[in-house]
Amino acid sequence: MRKIIHVDMDCFYAAVEMRDNPALCELPIAVGGATERRGVISTCNYVARRFGVRSAMPTALARKLCPPLVLLPGRMSYYKEVSRQLHAIFRRYTELIEPLSLDEAYLDVTSSPQCDGSATRIAAEIRETIRRELGLTASAGVAPNKFLAKIASEHNKPDGQFVIAPHQVDEFVRQLPLSQIPGIGRKSAERLAAFGLFTCEDVRGLSQEECHRHFGKMGDVLQERIWGRDERPVQVSRERKSVGVETTYESDLPPDEALCWQQIERLLPELQRRLLRHHGERPIGGLGLKLKFADFQQTTVYRSCDHIQLELLHSLLREGLLRGAGRGIRLIGLVAGVGVRREQLSFDL
Known part of the structure; x- marks a missing residue:
């Protein structure tokens, strides 16, 4: 455990x-x-x-x-320095640290001898040290896995702490709204609600086969989360999964394919430079186009491939503009997958 x-x-x-x-x-x-x-x-x-x-x-x-x-x-450079000070505090308790951003991280303290091995006391001590040495406050969640710990950290924000002990997992998860599960975005929550599914207990009535048939990959993940299960380890070294570049325009661009393609051509050299710096000359896993529209809604069209293909980018642009349905364009971005090859997902999971 x-x-x-x-x-x-x-x-x-x-x-x-x-x-x-x-x-x-x-x-x-x-x-x-x-x-x-x-x-x-x-x-x-x-x-x-x-x-x-x-x-x-x-x-x-x-x-x-x-x-x-x-x-x-x-x-930003100053915030990064403060973040380094924060991680130095974490390392007093464990080397198993998975940063999610400058101000957020998972810590695996399973084998930590500090505070007599009590994760609850370790979390409280870390928060007090952050307050005393950095003059800042932090919230913490303590649980048997990453999924529950992240949810727990939101319960007593700001400057609070919440603990889910192993014997409390089933009761806690049973009534948990599906919208609170990390990775379930607004669109996914709406689709689940259309099936009359609002809490983890609601989904427990479906078999694994039914979940997969109705919701694909999202259904497979749900079958784990609704029982409070998450076997993902804390990853000390996080593999870069993508390299991207984007620009936001001072005034919206009209949804014109030729004009948008000119902007893509301007972004491509910088994407190629970043790929060379972070990924070398190895094959990529896929190519994506991101569009943010005038109403701040956004979409990303992604396809698997092993190198940058202009014909594929043209296809992605046409599909993205079709999704925009005539809306002006606020932002254009390009992304190259450099991790595991993947196909485009249907849900915002």
Whole structure:
């Protein structure tokens, strides 16, 4: 039985800015791109969240919801340094650390002798050390696997901790809304709801064959999660799965194939440079085109291949524009898969 801790810093970028400038603490602040550059919010503090401001929200909308919002451009190199300090604290307790981002990580403390081997006490001690040494707060979830630990870390945010002991797993998972399972996006949740499935207990009435027949790969994963199972180990070294490049336009592009192809031709050299730097001259696993439309909805069309093919990119562009149904285009991106070869998935899992 593993002992997994999921540590998630509270509004990390904004918290660092408030720590360094206490005058910001009572103000609604956000770190993100400028309105005139069609930027988006990276993160915001809890004062701003009370106005409805959220991460990934267009900056222009955030300013409408919260006129007194203080927008900061962010200091990414500085945040990375703080993240290194954070991971140095983690390493006092375990070397089995899987970073998910600068401010979020899984820790496997199964064999840790610290705190008499108590994962609950280790999590509490890590959070207290972060507060004392870094002047920041973190939330933590403690559970027998990664799936449950991540969900648990959300339960007492901010600056809280939640523990799911092995004997509590079945009761906890039974009434868990399917929408709270990591990887189940809005579209997948809507499809499940159309079948009358809202909680893990609802899905338990289906056989594995029925789940797979109705939901494919998503059904296979659900059959594990609805019983609280997750055998994925904490991965100390995370393999790069893709290399990408994208650009956001100051004004929406019309959904014209020739015009969009000109933008793709401008992105291709940088994608090739990044591929050479990160992947060498090895075959790729696939090629994808990402489009974000004027209404901020986005789609990615992906196909398996072993090298960049212009004809395939043309095909991806035509399919992407078809999905756009005449909407203007805010962003175009290219991505090359460099991990395991995969086919395009039907669900946002």
